[in-house]
Amino acid sequence: MNVRAGRYVPFATGGLQSLLQYRSMFVVTGVTAAAGAAVTVFLWRAVYAGSPDGGTGPGGFTPAGITTYLLVAQVLQILHANRVDDEVAAEVYRGDVAVMLVRPVSYPLVRLFACLPVVAANAVLVGVPVLVLFSFLVPLTTPRPVDAALFAVSTALSVLIAFCVNLLTGMTGFVTTNTWGVRMVKQSVVAFFAGQLVPIALMPGPLAAVAHALPFRGMVDGPLTLLLGRYDGAGGAVAVLAQQAGWVAGLSVLCAVLWRAALGRLEVLGG
Amino acid sequence: MTRTRLGTALWYVRLSWFLGGVGLQRLAAYRLDFALGAGAFLVRVGVQTAVVGLVFRQVPAVGGWSYHEVLFLLGFSLLPRGLDHLFTDQLWELGRKLVQRGEFYRYLIRPVNPLFSLLSERFFHPDALGELVVGAALVTYAGTSLDLDLTATQWALAPLLVLCGALIHTAVKLFFASLSFWTVTSLPALYAASQVSEFAAYPLDIYHASLRALLTWVLPFAFTSYVPAVYLLSGDTALLGWLPVVTALSLLLALAVWRRGVNAYEMTGS
Numbered sequence: 001m002n003v004r005a006g007r008y009v010p011f012a013t014g015g016l017q018s019l020l021q022y023r024s025m026f027v028v029t030g031v032t033a034a035a036g037a038a039v040t041v042f043l044w045r046a047v048y049a050g051s052p053d054g055g056t057g058p059g060g061f062t063p064a065g066i067t068t069y070l071l072v073a074q075v076l077q078i079l080h081a082n083r084v085d086d087e088v089a090a091e092v093y094r095g096d097v098a099v100m101l102v103r104p105v106s107y108p109l110v111r112l113f114a115c116l117p118v119v120a121a122n123a124v125l126v127g128v129p130v131l132v133l134f135s136f137l138v139p140l141t142t143p144r145p146v147d148a149a150l151f152a153v154s155t156a157l158s159v160l161i162a163f164c165v166n167l168l169t170g171m172t173g174f175v176t177t178n179t180w181g182v183r184m185v186k187q188s189v190v191a192f193f194a195g196q197l198v199p200i201a202l203m204p205g206p207l208a209a210v211a212h213a214l215p216f217r218g219m220v221d222g223p224l225t226l227l228l229g230r231y232d233g234a235g236g237a238v239a240v241l242a243q244q245a246g247w248v249a250g251l252s253v254l255c256a257v258l259w260r261a262a263l264g265r266l267e268v269l270g271g
Numbered sequence: 272m273t274r275t276r277l278g279t280a281l282w283y284v285r286l287s288w289f290l291g292g293v294g295l296q297r298l299a300a301y302r303l304d305f306a307l308g309a310g311a312f313l314v315r316v317g318v319q320t321a322v323v324g325l326v327f328r329q330v331p332a333v334g335g336w337s338y339h340e341v342l343f344l345l346g347f348s349l350l351p352r353g354l355d356h357l358f359t360d361q362l363w364e365l366g367r368k369l370v371q372r373g374e375f376y377r378y379l380i381r382p383v384n385p386l387f388s389l390l391s392e393r394f395f396h397p398d399a400l401g402e403l404v405v406g407a408a409l410v411t412y413a414g415t416s417l418d419l420d421l422t423a424t425q426w427a428l429a430p431l432l433v434l435c436g437a438l439i440h441t442a443v444k445l446f447f448a449s450l451s452f453w454t455v456t457s458l459p460a461l462y463a464a465s466q467v468s469e470f471a472a473y474p475l476d477i478y479h480a481s482l483r484a485l486l487t488w489v490l491p492f493a494f495t496s497y498v499p500a501v502y503l504l505s506g507d508t509a510l511l512g513w514l515p516v517v518t519a520l521s522l523l524l525a526l527a528v529w530r531r532g533v534n535a536y537e538m539t540g541s
Contacts, residue, residue, distance in 0.1 A: 024459045031463040038482065039470060040322075046333040046477040047326055058329040137479070181307030181398075188311075188318040197318070198325045 007105055008113040015114035019121055029078060030126045034133065037074035040197055041067055041138060059201040064139045065228055066199070071134050072227060073196040073220045075127040076155065080162035080219060082115035085186070088170025089179035101263070108259055112163055119159055143227050150237055151227040157244040158219045164251035165190060165216070171255075174262045195221030201230075215251060218244035283387065287394065294395025309401030316405045319345060319472065334476035339416045340504055341474060346409025347503070348472040348496035351436025353402030359441045360396045361389055366448035366457040375536055385533055386445075417504070425503055432502070435518040436495035440468070442521035443490060445529055452532030464490060471496040491517045 019025075044066050051057030061069065088111060091097045100107045134140070143151065169186045173179050191197055194216040200208050211217050222240050224230075231237045297305075323345060327338040336344070369375045369389075378388040413419075421429070447464050451457035467485075471492040475483050487493040487510075494517050498510045 028459040028462050032466045035463075035466045035469065038478070039473060042477045042479070042482075043322075043326060043333065043473060047330050050330065176303060176307065178301075178304040178307040181304070181311035184311040185307075185314045188315045192318045192321065197322045202325060202329065204325075204328065 008109055011105075011110045012113040012117055016117035016121070019118055026121070026125045029081065029122060030130060033074050033078050033126060033130050036077070037071050037130065037134065040070045040074070041134070044070055045138070059199055060230070061199070061201075062141070064141045067134075067138050068140045069199055069224050069228060071131065071138075071140065072224055073194075075123075075131055076158060076220050076223060077191065077196055078122045078127050078130070079119050079155065079159055080166075081122065082118050082159075082163060082166060084111050084115050084163060084166040085169040085183050086179070087111070088167060089173035089183070092170070092173035093177060093179070108167060108255055111167060115163060141228065144229060147227055147229045150241070151223050154218075154223040154226050154241060154244060157241065157248055158223050160248045161215055161218050161244065161251060164248070164255050165219075167255050168251070168258065171258060171262055174265055190216045190219070193217065194219040195224070199224075215247040218247050283383070286383070286387075287391065290391045290394045294393060295397075297395070297397065305397045308398035309404075312398065312401035313405060316345075316349065316402070316409075320409070334474045336474045336476070337417075339413045340500075342409055343413035343417065343419075343504060344474060344496060344500040345472050346406045346411075346413060347500045349402045349406025349409070350433045351440055351495045352468070353399045353406055354433060354437035355440035355444070356399035356402060357396055358394060359390055359444060360399075361393045362441075362444045362448040363458075363461060364392075365389060366451045366461040368456065370451045370536065371456045379533070379536075386529065419504070421503065422506075425506070429499075429503065432499035432514070435514050436499065438518050439491055439495050439521050442518075442525040443468070443492075445525040446521075449525070449529040449532040452535050468492045468495075491521060494518070 045063065048057045048061070048063040048066055051063055056062050057066070059066075088097075091100070097107065100110065165186070169183055170179070172182045176182060193211045193214050195211065196219075200211045200217060200221045203211060211221070222244050225240055226237060231240060320342065323338070323341050326333060327341070331337065333341065365375070378385045381388045383391075443464055444461065447457055447461045449457075450460055454460075467490055470478065470482070470486055475486060475493055475497045478486070483493075486497075494510075494514050498514060501507050502511050
C-alpha cells in the first residue's frame with residue numbers, strides 16, 4: 001500500500017471538479033438539511049416549551065442549548081454525507097473498481113482524498129448558510145472559544161469515522177445489488193445512535209448503553225458534548241477525543257481487512 | 272380503430288391488471304432486493320417511532336397532541352405515501368434521467384396514453400408494501416390505545432382520505448418530475464419536495480406559522496395526513512372540505528404541466 005500523499009492529490013482535485021459540475025446538489029443538500037433540522041428542532045422545542053428561559057429542562061439542556069445541539073447535529077450530518085457509500089457501491093456494482101485496482105494506489109485512500117473536497121465544500125456552501133438561516137429563526141447558544149476549538153478537532157475525527165462507516169456501507173455492493181436499501185438502513189440507524197435525532201443524554205439507560213458502545217456516537221454526540229461544554233474538566237474532553245480516535249483506528253483496520261477480503265471475492269466473481 | 276369510451280377504460284383496466292401482475296413477478300425474481308427495500312422502510316419508521324417515544328418520555332403532550340395521537344398521525348401519513356409509492360414511483364426515473372438521456376420518446380410511440388405508458392413500465396413497487404404494512408399497524412395500535420370509536424361516516428370516508436392523500440403525493444411528484452422537460456433533470460427538485468413531505472408525519476401545530484402555511488397551501492402535504500388525522504381523531508372538519516378541492520387542483524396543475532412538458536419535448540425532440 002502506497003501512502004505517499006502526492007499521488008492522491010489529483011484525486012482530490014478531480015473530486016472537487018466533478019462536484020462543481022453538479023452545483024444544484026448543494027441546493028438539494030441545503031433544503032434537505034434545513035428540512036431535517038426544522039422537523040427535529042420544532043419537535044424538541046415543543047418539548048422544552050415549558051422550561052423557563054435560562055433554566056434547564058430534560059437532560060440538563062436549556063431551550064437554546066437543545067436547539068443548538070440539534071441544529072449543529074444536522075450540520076455535522078452534512079459533513080458526513082460524503083457520497084462515499086453510493087460511489088463505492090456503484091463502482092463495485094458496475095465493475096469500474098477493477099480499473100482502480102491496476103493503478104499503483106490504494107482504492108480506500110483514493111476515496112478518502114476524493115471525499116475531502118466534498119466535505120469542505122458542503123461545510124462552506126451548505127453548513128454555514130443553514131446555520132445562519134436558523135440563527136435568525138431560533139435562539140442559539142454561543143460556545144466558549146476553548147469549546148469551539150475542541151469541537152473543531154472532534155469534528156475532524158467525526159469526518160474520518162463517517163468516512164469509514166460509509167466505505168463499509170459501500171462495500172456491501174460486493175454482496176447485494178440493492179445498496180439503496182442498505183444505505184437507507186445505515187442512514188436511519190447511524191442518525192439515531194449518533195444522537196442526531198435525540199441526544200444520547202435523553203435516551204433511557206439500555207438504549208444509551210447501546211449508543212455508547214457503538215462508534216456512531218463519535219460522529220455527532222461527541223463533537224456536541226465538547227461544543228456545548230457538557231464534559232467534566234480537561235479529562236472529560238480528552239476522553240471524548242480519545243474514544244473518537246480509537247474508533248477511527250479500529251474502523252480503519254476493519255476497512256482495510258474487509259477490503260482485502262472483498263477483493264479476493266471480486267476475483268472469484270470477475271471473469 | 273374506434274373504441275367507445277367505456278371500452279377504452281376497460282382496456283386500460285385490463286392492461287393495468289396484467290402489467291401489475293408482471294410487476295409482481297419481480298418479487299419472486301429479486302427476493303433479497305424486496306426484503307432489503309421493505310426492511311429499509313421498516314427500520315426507518317422504527318427509528319421515527321423511537322424518536323416519538325423518546326420525545327414523550329419527557330412530556331405528556333407536544334403541541335396539544337398525546338403520544339398515541341402522534342403515533343396515529345405518523346402511521347396515517349405512511350398510508351397515502353405508500354399507496355402513491357406503490358404505483359407511481361416510475362416518475363422518479365422521468366425526473367432523474369429519461370429526458371436527460373433522450374429516452375422519453377419511447378412512451379410517445381406506444382398506443383396508450385404516455386403517462387400510463389410511463390407508469391406502467393414499473394407498475395408495482397413492492398418496497399412500498401413495507402410502508403403500508405407499518406402504517407396500518409401503527410394506525411391500528413394507536414387507534415386501539417386511544418379507544419378510537421369512529422362513526423359510520425368516518426369509516427366510510429377513511430379510504431377516500433387515504434386515496435386523496437395519495438393523489439396529492441402523486442400530483443406533487445408529477446409536477447416536479449415534469450419540470451425535467453425544461454430543466455433536463457429535476458431530481459434535485461423532486462428530492463427536495465419528498466424531503467419536505469416528511470414534515471407531514473408530525474403535528475402541524477409544532478411548526479412555525481410560515482411553515483404551516485407552506486405545507487397547507489403551497490406543497491399541500493398537510494392534506495395527506497394532518498387534516499385527515501385531525502378529522503378521524505376529533506371529528507374536526509374545519510379544513511376537511513378543502514381536501515377534494517386541493518386534491519383536484521393539485522392534480523389539474525400537475526397534469527397541465529406534464530402535458531405542456533410532453534408537447535415541449537415533441538417540439539425539441541429529434
